[in-house]
Amino acid sequence: MGGQGTERRDILRYIGMAAIAGTFPGFSKWVFACPQGHSETTTASQSTGPYKPLFFSPQHYAMLEHIAEMIIPEDGTPGAKQAGVAEFIDFMVANRVPVSASHDIRSTEDAIEMGNGAQNRFIAGLDWMNARCNSEFGRSFMDCTPDQQNGLLEELAYKAKFKPTTESGRAFFQLMREYTVVGYYTTKIGLESLGYPGLRTVWPKMPGCTHPDDPEHANLREPVS
């Protein structure tokens, strides 16, 4: 078995990996759950104070955080901000890691190029958003009203609202959405928004299990069969 590409990968999900367990298992927010810190460079920012972006300027970082929350807002379940999506994006972009939600990256060359290209694409995209707001509303994105911001994002997100002049904005939005979706649904918060109850299997005690003391085992139900 093998093969790549969107469909191939979809098929393999049924065969080799479970749709969710393989892709989105999670117990708590990544940044805080990772004991060794998610990179040597961030250990300082781990324990105290607000997150210090590794790559983005404070202005761009604030925009990222804001746009991510617009894409996945708090609505009964926490949104992107609480799930630390902007931190995720900053970390991945700083480390030139390609990220894709909907399909796996086809060729390795593409992946490397994507990772390397992401830094420029993010900066150019955020600047495009500001330029667009300046020409439309006479102020930068963060200074626009929520309605104006929403209007702009919807022009980039919904086919029916696409305009010929927003092509580069749409490309940036795609990128931003991919990183946001992955960043959100790989956290415990994101998973819980989908009803994830924690680790569950059909066996409460698995002979040979190497982590029987994992608190997650408290959630295991009695064996079926």
Place this chain on the structure above:
Amino acid sequence: MTRDVLQQKYDAIVVGSGATGGWAAKRLSEAGLKVALLEAGRSVTPKEFTEHLPSFKLKYRNHSPEVLRTRPIQKQCYACMEYNYEWFVNDLENPYSTPPDRPFTWQRLRILGGRSLVWGRQSYRLSDVDFKAASRDGYDVDWPFAYADLAPFYDIVERYVGISGAAEKDEMLPDGQFLPPMKMSCGEVRLREAIKAKFGRTLTIGRTAILTQPHNGRVPCHYCGPCERGCMTFSYFSSPFTTVKDALNTGNCTLITDAVVSHVDMDTSTNKTKGVTFINRTTKETKQVRGKAVILCAQALESTRILLNSSTPEYPNGLANSSGLLGHYLMDHVVGADASGTFVDMDELPTANPPHRPNGIYVVRYRNTPATGKHPHFIRGYGFQGGASPRFNTDAPGIGAEYKKAVKLGTYHVSLGAFGESLANFDNFCEIDPDLKDVWGIPALRISMAHGNNEAALMRDAGVTAAEMLEAAGAKDIHVRTGVEMPGMAIHEVGTARMGNNPKKSVLNAFCQSHDVHNLLVTDGSCFVSSACQNPTLTMMAITVRACDHLVERFRRNEV
């Protein structure tokens, strides 16, 4: 390693501890032979299994750039990921080359257990339609044995491994010794019924090397899902915790890990092998092991590489290559055709709760069968793997609360992906690249393979008929692909040291024994004569057991 280990003269030296090597070691040592099992990689322990580890506990949430940096080729395999990439070979240390216009992706593991640690576990028998395909359609040659010769060995392997599946009485896919089948989803049942009614085709639950009940001291699967990250309960078949363990328990088998075999050593006076030379993976020291027989189980291309690197004055073009065919007839199932769609009228919601069935469905080959007759455009056929289930719809359009809801609501997804027969072709081959060596200084392979017109025709037909079947089941929004992916993509590479009765036209005899050197065997996928379209590993294991039992007989008769 003590000196004793290397000073002993073994009855048999088995090279490689994967799906086939594990069986060779088990079978031979249980028969009382003294066996040395050489494995190029390190050992593996269940402590490094991560099937229950959430991805956010990984530094890059399973997107590590290290994987891309050190495994740019291995990464083309869906199963190579931040969790487990160290099991896969480091491409920087293990190079091979291809002609620029004939790319081949070679996905492999060097660790105790080889690819049995991450394999997809799909296990299907071949039938006489496969073994005697040439007699039916005139292309190439038949296998040197018939289904009836291999059937008892399929039985042995299945009974031990534990294959869950359902009997279907379809002549294209012989039934086996099954554990209870896993359940199909509602969408899969719907598809099964629709295609049976409309086309008379068989869709069955995947036959998989995963336990659905306690079996041979192992416990059944607990449906956590991501098997390619290991299984701490050993519920799917991987050699280190089954065959290799049994071999070691006999007391007759000595496992030598970190032993990268470079070549087979010949005793020219007797025209027999006297053992193998290996290089220690970490210290890079060169060592020898001596034995009365050598069994190569390093996987199709690696075993052939070892033979090509074992030239002697008597065998200038590679050991056991008087036929000139060693390295030729490389095959790998053709993939690239699939269809997917949604069952919009099924309202089952996706769930983030396990259980997750680690298995799919299988559509049995229906082209060029005795029942369906000859197809006008191509020979041989293809089968499908796939599945149907509700899934979260992160691809939903838009933003905001509306998007979040759409993700959660999900879609009921259904898909089928084809695996087609790859025809045996002399021009698909591997050879030694004179300018390329691995980090141990062992000459590396140049692999040259391309799928041909028949494979392309198979994929065109497969895409169309897959869509037809989804449509018959009422799927909407159907997407079809009918391409041909780069060879290697199926990870089912076989051939390069084919079996046959005629020493001029084959490298091995029907018992995987070299025609040229009688105490040398190759029992992995190298020996395949045709690729059929079923996943090959079950057949490789059955062939290995058959070959090993035959070797034991020869030992008993003092012929080795």
